[in-house]
Amino acid sequence: MLTSLRRIIQEVNSVKHLTEALSLIVKRVAHSMETDVCSIYMMDPATQRFVLSATMGLNEELCGKVSLGLDEGLVGLVGMREEPINLERADTHPRFQFLAGLGEEPFNAFLGVPIIHQRRILGVLVVQQTATRRFDESEEAFLVTLSAQLAGVIAHAEASGALRIYEAGETPQMRTNAKFSGIGAMRGTAIGTAVVASPQAVLEAVPSKPAQDIKAELEIFAIAIDAVRLDIWQIREKLTGQLRPEERALFDVYLGMLNDNALGNEVQAKIRQGEWAQGALASVMLDHVRTFEMMDDAYLRERAVDVKDLGRRVLSQMQNADQSEREYPEKTILVGEELTASMLGEVPKDKLVGIISVRGSGNSHLAIMARAMGIPTVMGAMDLPYAQLDGHQLIIDGYSGTVYANPGEEILAHFLHVLEDEQHQLSALFALRDLPCETPDGKRIELVVNTGLNSDVSRSIDHGAEGVGLYRTEMPFMIRERFPSEEEQRRIYREHLAAFAPNQVTMRTLDIGGDKALPYFPIEEENPFLGWRGIRVTLDHPEIFLVQLRAMMRANEGFGNLRIMLPMISNVPELDEALELFNRCYEELLEEGFDIEKPKIGVMIEVPAAVYQARQLAHRVDFISVGSNDLTQYLLAVDRNNARVADLYHQFHPAVLQALLKIASDTRAEGKSLSICGEIAGDPGAAILLMAMGYSTLSMSANNLPRVKSVLRQVSIKEAEKLLHQVLELEDSMDVQRCIDQLIRQLGLSRMFQSSAEIA
Ligand code: PEP
Numbered sequence: 052m053l054t055s056l057r058r059i060i061q062e063v064n065s066v067k068h069l070t071e072a073l074s075l076i077v078k079r080v081a082h083s084m085e086t087d088v089c090s091i092y093m094m095d096p097a098t099q100r101f102v103l104s105a106t107m108g109l110n111e112e113l114c115g116k117v118s119l120g121l122d123e124g125l126v127g128l129v130g131m132r133e134e135p136i137n138l139e140r141a142d143t144h145p146r147f148q149f150l151a152g153l154g155e156e157p158f159n160a161f162l163g164v165p166i167i168h169q170r171r172i173l174g175v176l177v178v179q180q181t182a183t184r185r186f187d188e189s190e191e192a193f194l195v196t197l198s199a200q201l202a203g204v205i206a207h208a209e210a211s212g213a214l215r216i217y218e219a220g221e222t223p224q225m226r227t228n229a230k231f232s233g234i235g236a237m238r239g240t241a242i243g244t245a246v247v248a249s250p251q252a253v254l255e256a257v258p259s260k261p262a263q264d265i266k267a268e269l270e271i272f273a274i275a276i277d278a279v280r281l282d283i284w285q286i287r288e289k290l291t292g293q294l295r296p297e298e299r300a301l302f303d304v305y306l307g308m309l310n311d312n313a314l315g316n317e318v319q320a321k322i323r324q325g326e327w328a329q330g331a332l333a334s335v336m337l338d339h340v341r342t343f344e345m346m347d348d349a350y351l352r353e354r355a356v357d358v359k360d361l362g363r364r365v366l367s368q369m370q371n372a373d374q375s376e377r378e379y380p381e382k383t384i385l386v387g388e389e390l391t392a393s394m395l396g397e398v399p400k401d402k403l404v405g406i407i408s409v410r411g412s413g414n415s416h417l418a419i420m421a422r423a424m425g426i427p428t429v430m431g432a433m434d435l436p437y438a439q440l441d442g443h444q445l446i447i448d449g450y451s452g453t454v455y456a457n458p459g460e461e462i463l464a465h466f467l468h469v470l471e472d473e474q475h476q477l478s479a480l481f482a483l484r485d486l487p488c489e490t491p492d493g494k495r496i497e498l499v500v501n502t503g504l505n506s507d508v509s510r511s512i513d514h515g516a517e518g519v520g521l522y523r524t525e526m527p528f529m530i531r532e533r534f535p536s537e538e539e540q541r542r543i544y545r546e547h548l549a550a551f552a553p554n555q556v557t558m559r560t561l562d563i564g565g566d567k568a569l570p571y572f573p574i575e576e577e578n579p580f581l582g583w584r585g586i587r588v589t590l591d592h593p594e595i596f597l598v599q600l601r602a603m604m605r606a607n608e609g610f611g612n613l614r615i616m617l618p619m620i621s622n623v624p625e626l627d628e629a630l631e632l633f634n635r636c637y638e639e640l641l642e643e644g645f646d647i648e649k650p651k652i653g654v655m656i657e658v659p660a661a662v663y664q665a666r667q668l669a670h671r672v673d674f675i676s677v678g679s680n681d682l683t684q685y686l687l688a689v690d691r692n693n694a695r696v697a698d699l700y701h702q703f704h705p706a707v708l709q710a711l712l713k714i715a716s717d718t719r720a721e722g723k724s725l726s727i728c729g730e731i732a733g734d735p736g737a738a739i740l741l742m743a744m745g746y747s748t749l750s751m752s753a754n755n756l757p758r759v760k761s762v763l764r765q766v767s768i769k770e771a772e773k774l775l776h777q778v779l780e781l782e783d784s785m786d787v788q789r790c791i792d793q794l795i796r797q798l799g800l801s802r803m804f805q806s807s808a809e810i811a
Pocket residue numbers: 419521523562657677678679680681682728729730
């Protein structure tokens with residue numbers, strides 16, 4: 052059962068057209084379940100009817116022509132109830148509806164299961180048999196399992212289809228406005244051309260796009276093949292003597308596969324049909340990999356790995372050659388399955404207008420970076436057929452998390468208008484730059500920024516930052532090939548301190564692990580967010596920790612505006628140990644003759660345990676800063692990086708609000724200063740609540756700062772306290788959200804100001 056399940060999924064996965072996928076499914080299911088009929092009825096969202104879309108065993112000519120509503124027939128009943136219906140004799144059921152010409156008369160047994168993707172009903176999968184019998188339990192379980200797995204594949208094929216209608220050569224007026232949803236991770240609108248970024252040597256991630264010049268693509272392929280052939284030949288020669296003849300033969304098989312009359316020939320044919328070389332290679336190689344994977348013989352099945360390896364080698368050659376020649380459109384929207392910081396770095400800054408990542412969520416570190424850069428971003432666009440998007444015109448609506456591909460004139464005109472409007476509003480906000488963040492009744496709030504790269508500095512100052520509340524030091528570690536030396540770090544930190552002096556700069560010690568990996572210090576774990584991260588790593592490696600502390604303190608020489616902050620503290624001994632190293636480091640520097648001030652030191656509260664020990668922690672340090680991004684993920688048990696559970700990641704969850712309130716009152720009781728540096732602080736609505744709770748310093752990405760300032764300058768502390776009082780009574784984060792949005796509306800502010808908690 053499991054094998055046939057896997058095979059069906061694999062096979063269906065390899066076809067790109069929805070109709071092809073559906074007819075393959077009905078054939079394979081009928082065959083493996085040995086039923087007389089298998090049909091799929093797809094839900095047409097416009098009419099809300101299930102349309103017969105593919106069948107094996109019934110009248111195929113009626114595909115696309117007959118349909119059933121939610122209150123019609125057994126198919127409608129399966130769809131409405133969203134559960135399987137298994138009947139011995141379909142025609143005796145009161146809901147049975149006879150469809151003329153379909154040819155259902157001889158069939159008695161009926162089993163229908165819904166196809167559901169992300170809570171949305173896509174269609175109904177039905178098997179029928181002449182025998183009068185109930186399908187048994189294992190058959191029902193098989194069909195349910197298959198349907199659950201096929202749902203994702205069908206949704207994907209459906210999304211690709213929406214895109215292709217335009218590709219087929221329709222006129223621009225008939226562009227389909229293919230629309231995809233994800234999570235709006237950075238507010239704003241972008242209109243531009245998609246550039247698909249793919250990781251090195253991953254065949255599955257290669258985008259499909261038309262060849263600009265077929266001859267040139269054939270040449271690119273030929274050069275790559277020659278290079279790989281030479282490589283393999285050299286490895287084979289080097290290993291001669293160490294290999295047994297049968298192992299050496301494997302190299303010959305590899306070399307043979309590359310010949311013109313084998314795989315090479317197929318790739319060339321695909322290029323001649325108009326596909327670019329990388330796309331042609333990926334599609335041919337993956338077809339062969341799948342064929343091998345489906346073989347019954349275990350030895351041959353394993354050869355799939357070899358074929359894939361060969362494909363990756365050739366691809367890698369082509370990608371290396373391509374890298375240096377890549378030209379980016381004037382308005383580039385970078386699209387990828389899982390974009391990384393270095394992929395963003397490759398696009399010239401003045402050309403990058405938007406970012407779309409299939410994976411990740413509103414508070415993934417990529418999203419945080421995008422916010423720091425001020426680039427409209429959609430994360431977790433899970434059904435986006437990203438591999439086919441290269442070169443297409445896209446619109447990003449970063450408020451709702453929607454992506455439009457090949458937009459029609461009307462949609463385009465609408466978003467051009469929105470874009471213009473946004474630019475006006477932003478310039479109005481900039482007028483506030485030099486005004487203090489003070490409420491109408493005189494409450495002063497300090498607005499500082501989160502930074503990571505030195506390039507953030509000028510943007511922060513332009514936006515009116517009063518200092519840095521969180522400098523993520525892992526950023527300069529991430530863009531190198533080894534740990535930076537003490538002197539290298541000192542120089543980077545000093546530049547940052549100098550740029551903001553005399554305002555304070557809060558530097559966080561290295562917080563790697565979780566979703567932040569250093570290429571030269573890999574941490575492989577089953578559950579990295581609960582594993583070796585933040586202070587846990589640096590306490591285990593005092594040599595790394597001490598060098599960083601020394602570099603920070605030395606960088607502060609002559610300035611005196613440094614504060615140091617410790618991430619991921621989850622117990623008191625951890626803090627005591629870190630403080631001991633901190634004190635030791637300071638003493639040693641004094642002994643070495645450095646004339647430095649002892650910086651203030653603080654703790655981040657971002658682990659639930661620390662909330663309950665806030666007083667004990669605050670007692671030991673100078674300040675507390677709340678990392679609400681992690682605190683929310685750990686309190687709610689919702690991975691901040693996983694788009695599938697993004698709708699459960701609520702920064703306004705009553706439990707999160709209670710935690711924030713407790714931290715504020717405990718820190719106050721210890722007489723220590725308090726700030727918050729998670730993304731929630733950059734949300735105008737949340738900022739009102741935080742102010743009322745007693746957070747007097749809010750740290751956020753520079754782009755959110757003018758918006759927050761504008762809102763806080765319009766809300767009195769009295770109104771803010773009233774709002775806090777109201778929301779603390781509520782039991783559901785959505786109600787909290789609504790309550791805040793209502794106040795924002797009353798203030799007459801547009802959606803640019805509305806709460807973004809739902810985006811995370
Ligand atoms: C946080 O967790 O809220 C935080 C500010 O740190 P980071 O987002 O870097 O994990």
